[in-house]
Amino acid sequence: MRSPDALLTLDDAWQALINPPTPAGSGRLHLTAAGWTAAGPVADDARELLDCLAPLAARSGRLAIAQLGQSLDGRIATECGHSHYINGLASRVHLHRLRGLVDAVVVGVGTACADDPLLTVRHVPGRQPVRVILDPRGRAPARLRLLREAQAPTLHLLGEDAEPDGPGAGHVTRLRLPLVDGGFVPAAVLDALAARGLGRVLIEGGGITVSRFLEAGVLDRLHLLLAPLLIGSGRPGLTMTPIATLDQARRPGVRTFRCGDDTLFDLELDGSRTAPG
Ligand SMILES: NC(=O)c1ccc[n+]([C@@H]2O[C@H](COP(=O)([O-])OP(=O)(O)OC[C@H]3O[C@@H](n4cnc5c(N)ncnc54)[C@H](OP(=O)(O)O)[C@@H]3O)[C@@H](O)[C@H]2O)c1
Structure with missing residues (x-):
């Protein structure tokens, strides 16, 4: 004692x-x-x-949080998709802590292919979340570690007509969702996960995926980890429907935290659910 x-x-x-x-x-x-x-x-x-x-930890009920690690000029990778590592070790530990606090970690197929991530909790002790790939057209190759390595279950979300590569390993569950304008509706993705007991979700990237969830107004929080570097070109972080005037800009509540040499901006989005337009 x-x-x-x-x-x-x-x-x-x-x-x-x-x-x-x-x-x-x-x-x-x-x-x-x-x-x-x-x-x-x-x-x-x-x-x-x-x-x-x-x-985050004490919050009851469903939760959708997204994260992006970006340079001062808002890039999450170079032009050819190199992103390891924009952020320092403290930010990467923070990302693993976020994974450890959720039931599922979601990435777009762009990230799955570019980074071949494992999406497991390794820097800190913790439970492994279910790993989710958003892959409407079935373009994730079977060689990806998420589809081959069974450290945690993988949920492969596919469009109704997609033909995935190969039969799928034992830890992989395939789930089909309807496409609207060529994409999954973010709220429908979160509902499908919640129906499987995965109510707490981290949208880990990349920029296209996080932007769609943000634009749909379904995120409760967004963690932007700004690293002190300028990439000057490359993959953008957030890209959303253009607004004409700044009164249409979202102005979420923001808290900041030091994360090694990086700065974490913790955006509270509950109050800004309405998409501009
Ligand atoms: N710095 C960071 O924090 C961080 C985090 C993650 C990734 N990255 C980097 O970001 C790059 C990849 O990001 P990205 O923005 O290019 O791509 P991404 O967001 O990883 O993947 C985008 C693709 O995922 C699918 N997708 C995402 N949301 C969907 C939805 N709601 N409905 C249907 N499909 C959906 C679509 O596939 P289809 O094209 O097949 O329709 C879409 O084009 C990589 O270079 C990676 O290294 C950086």
Whole structure:
């Protein structure tokens, strides 16, 4: 049994975030969607982590959060798709923490093909989320690690007429959704995931995918991790329907956090659900 005067460490805080019903520190920490309180002393890095992630971890019901790591000039990759790494290690740890707090991690097929990611939680302890590929035309090749490696289940979302590459490995479930104007309706994607018990979702990228979910007004939060570099050209982060005047711009609530040399902008989108236009 730990003393109530013992310092609550970063690891304690993370354990409390991923196991909210039985927080570390024998109930010294209390998490709510509005924040957190602690009965004893809390280390500075644990305090920052709790400030940033307690509202996400303690939130009940469905959640849709997106993230993009980008340069100061808003690029998420070079022209040829190279993106490893725009962000520093602290941001990559943050991304793994986001994965550890959700039921499912979603990427567009562009990212699946360009990065061949695993989408697992490796930098911190945590439960592995279901990995989801949005692939309306069935262009993900069977050689992708998401489709070959079974560290976590993979959900391959396909358009109704798509013909996927090969029969699919045992950890891969194929699910077909209707296409509207050539794409999945973001709300329908989230509903289909929730129907499978995957109510907490991270939209991890890339820019096209996150932009569609943002434009559809279905995101609760967006984490933009700005790295101190200029790429000057390359794949854009957010690209949305043009607006004519700045009064049509979204002005979400924003909190900022230091993430190594990067800066995390935590955008609260609940209040800005209406698409401009
Ligand atoms: N820095 C970061 O945080 C970060 C994160 C992820 C990726 N990346 C980089 O970003 C690049 C890829 O991003 P990207 O913007 O080009 O592509 P992407 O968003 O990964 O994938 C876009 C494609 O996914 C499918 N898709 C996405 N949303 C859909 C929807 N609602 N309905 C139907 N299909 C949907 C479409 O496939 P179809 O074209 O077949 O219709 C779409 O063209 C890579 O270079 C990667 O390295 C960076």
